Amino acid sequence: MATRESMENLMQQCEDAIRYAQEQYKQSSLQEHYNNDDYTKALFELEETYQDIAKMAQFANSQQRDQLHRMRLQLQELQNNLIIQDR
Template sequence: MATRDSMNNLMQQVEDTIRYAEEQYKQSSLQEQYNDDNYTTALQQLEETYQDIAKMALSANSQQREQLHRMRLQLQQLQNSMILEEL
């Protein structure tokens, strides 16, 4: 079972990553030209956080896995939106 602290730390990481990625996504939609470096960094952070969630799920109980699954879905949805915006 994943510890409460490790779950809380991961949840904070997910929130921070989503906040940063959403900020970059909004900035890119407001500007014709967006900051490629920050946008790319946001996408990389989303992927890294997604991988961290997958690792945590290996040691999580069923309730924690459900919570991790919801977080993964949030990350995937934002990641997909950002990739489609890039095209």
């Protein structure tokens, strides 16, 4: 079972990655030209966090896995939005 502290840290990492990616998404939609480095960094952070969730799920109980799955879906949706907007 994953410890409460490790789950809280991962959830905070997820929220931070989502917040940063949403900020980059918003900035890119407002500007014709946006900072590619920050946009790419946001995508990288989302992917890294997604991988961390997958690792944590191996050690999680059923309730924690459910929470991780819901967070994973949020990350995937945001990743997809960023990729589609990048085109």
